[in-house]
Amino acid sequence: MEALAGAAASSALLPAFPAHQPHSRVALRARPCGPLRAAAGGGGKDDAAKPNGTPVVKLKVDPSQNGALGPVATDKSRTTSSTNSTPDSSGSRAGLFRTPISGGVQSATFAHGLPPPALAVRNLMEQARFAHLCTVMSGMHHRRAGYPFGSLVDFANDSMGHPIFSLSPLAIHTRNLLSDPRCTLVVQVPGWSGLSNARVTIFGDVYPLPAEQQEWAHKQYVAKHQQWASQQWGNFYYYRMQNISDIYFIGGFGTVAWVDVKQYETIQPDKIAVDGGEQSLKELNAIFSKPLREFMSAEGEVDDAALISVDSKGIDIRVRQGAQFNIQRLAFDVPYKVETLEEAKRALHKIIKTSSK
Numbered sequence: 433m434e435a436l437a438g439a440a441a442s443s444a445l446l447p448a449f450p451a452h453q454p455h456s457r458v459a460l461r462a463r464p465c466g467p468l469r470a471a472a473g474g475g476g477k478d479d480a481a482k483p484n485g486t487p488v489v490k491l492k493v494d495p496s497q498n499g500a501l502g503p504v505a506t507d508k509s510r511t512t513s514s515t516n517s518t519p520d521s522s523g524s525r526a527g528l529f530r531t532p533i534s535g536g537v538q539s540a541t542f543a544h545g546l547p548p549p550a551l552a553v554r555n556l557m558e559q560a561r562f563a564h565l566c567t568v569m570s571g572m573h574h575r576r577a578g579y580p581f582g583s584l585v586d587f588a589n590d591s592m593g594h595p596i597f598s599l600s601p602l603a604i605h606t607r608n609l610l611s612d613p614r615c616t617l618v619v620q621v622p623g624w625s626g627l628s629n630a631r632v633t634i635f636g637d638v639y640p641l642p643a644e645q646q647e648w649a650h651k652q653y654v655a656k657h658q659q660w661a662s663q664q665w666g667n668f669y670y671y672r673m674q675n676i677s678d679i680y681f682i683g684g685f686g687t688v689a690w691v692d693v694k695q696y697e698t699i700q701p702d703k704i705a706v707d708g709g710e711q712s713l714k715e716l717n718a719i720f721s722k723p724l725r726e727f728m729s730a731e732g733e734v735d736d737a738a739l740i741s742v743d744s745k746g747i748d749i750r751v752r753q754g755a756q757f758n759i760q761r762l763a764f765d766v767p768y769k770v771e772t773l774e775e776a777k778r779a780l781h782k783i784i785k786t787s788s789k
Contacts, residue, residue, distance in 0.1 A: 546761075546763075547702070547743055547745055549683075549691050550691050550692065550695045550696045550699050551699055551701070551702070551743075552630065552683065552743075553593075553679060553681050553691055554593050554696060554700070554701040554705075555701050555702050555705040555743050556619060556620075556621060556630060556631075556632055556741075557589050557593055557595070557632070557701075558705050558706045558709070559621070559622060559705055559709060559741060560620065560621065560622055561586055561587075561657060562584060562585065562586050562587070563584075563585060563586075563587055563595075563617050563618060563619040563620075564582050564584060564585075564617070564618040565582070565583050565584075565585045565597070565615060565616075565617055566580050566581065566582045566615055566617075567580075567581050567583075567605045567609055567614075568580065568581070568608055568611075568612045568614060569604075569608055570607055570608045570610075570612060571611075572607055572611060574604070581604060583603070583604070583605045585597055585599070585605070586598065586657065587617070588649075588652040588653045588656040589652070590652060590672070592698075593676075593696055593697060593701075594636075594672060594673050594697075595617055595634065595636075595638075595673045596649050596652050596670060596671070596672050597638065597670065597671045597672070598649075598653060598668045598669070598670055598671075599669060599670075599671050600667065600668050601667065601669065606671075609638050609639075609671065613638050613639055614636075615635075615636065615637070615638055615673075616633050616634065616636075617633070617634045617636070617673070618631060619631060619632050619634070621741050621748065623741070624757070624759055626757060626758070626759070628758060628759050629759060630681075630682065630683045630687075630741075630748075631681075632680065632681045632691075633679070633680040634673070634676060634678075634679050635676070635677045635678040635679070635680075636673040636674070636675050636676040636677055637673065637674055637677070638671050638672065639671060639672065639674050640669055640670070641670045641672050646669070646670050649670035649672070650670065653670075656709075676697070677693070678693065679691040679692075679693060679696055702743045702744040702771070703771040703772070704742055704743065704744060704770055704771055704773065704776060705742065705743050707772070707773075712742065712773045713739050713740065713741075713742060715773065716739050716747075716773070716776065716777070716780070717738055717739050719777065719780075720780050720784070721739070723784045724737040724739075724749060724762070724780075724784070725737040727783075727784055727787050728749075728751060728760065730787075732753065733753065734751055734752070734753055735752045735753060735754065736750075736751070736752040737749050737750070737751055737752075738750045740759075742776060743770075744770045744771060745763060745764060745769075745770070746762050746763035746764050747761075747762050747764075747776075747780075748760075748761055748762075749762055762780075762783065764776075764779040764780075764783075765779070765782060765783055765786070766779045766782065
């Protein structure tokens with residue numbers, strides 16, 4: 433009876449939802465710090481000026497620390513970037529970044545030809561299919577009112593990068609949102625859940641979409657998931673994060689940036705990150721997984737290499753060495769912006785061919 437009452441209450445609330453209320457926002461700025469993973473940021477001013485002048489600090493996964501990375505003793509004569517990492521005409525370094533880069537997010541983006549934080553988040557939101565939705569527990573159905581409640585959901589995006597959800601009226605997170613729309617969405621790069629992985633926390637307010645927008649939301653889901661996603665299992669309704677109040681991006685250890693919401697809403701994700709998605713990565717892995725494993729084994733035996741993310745400037749590779757996993761960044765060494773699967777293939781062929789000479 434309680435479940436039926438909850439469903440009826442949700443259905444009654446669906447056609448009407450609070451109007452969009454603009455949120456005042458205090459601009460936050462992160463002070464650059466710590467070792468940064470190349471996929472999201474790095475290199476301070478000194479590092480950018482002297483890219484080969486910083487000793488390497490390698491990180492590895494410590495199984496006893498639940499996947500956390502720890503320093504590995506290395507030869508101090510080694511440099512920050514790996515072999516096969518060469519500067520292009522703009523001063524950017526292309527190739528494989530085997531170690532974290534020290535410094536600020538923006539300077540690393542410039543020095544190493546990486547996507548800026550806002551674009552990195554938009555690409556991440558396009559490529560990820562699942563996320564953790566954290567809502568405020570309501571007092572309607574549970575004694576833990578006021579506590580955060582986390583749950584796994586699938587999602588799609590609209591043209592501004594606002595998440596769209598397909599939610600059951602019987603789910604606790606749906607009841608929570610109907611009582612209090614405030615929530616956060618935590619999204620990680622698919623294929624890796626370690627602390628060195630890029631992830632984003634989006635703060636906002638989620639409301640049910642009106643009846644006339646349900647079909648539009650369904651089309652967004654089909655475009656991303658190529659199926660009905662959650663709706664195939666029951667009486668689901670579509671909700672949208674109407675207001676995004678803040679965006680907190682972490683690209684790995686020490687890579688921290690508060691992303692400007694307006695910039696995030698207006699920037700367009702990389703075409704290659706949107707088109708194809710999982711299918712493109714599947715095809716790239718079928719062709720390049722073995723050659724990349726051999727390419728990266730030059731500095732130590734690699735048991736497996738899997739491409740887990742691609743953007744216009746490079747790829748992220750999940751690397752396994754025995755029981756240890758880590759993420760490595762391979763930048764495309766081409767003078768153009770990679771937008772299609774065929775262009776990505778050519779760029780990877782070039783890197784592997786050059787390294788074999």
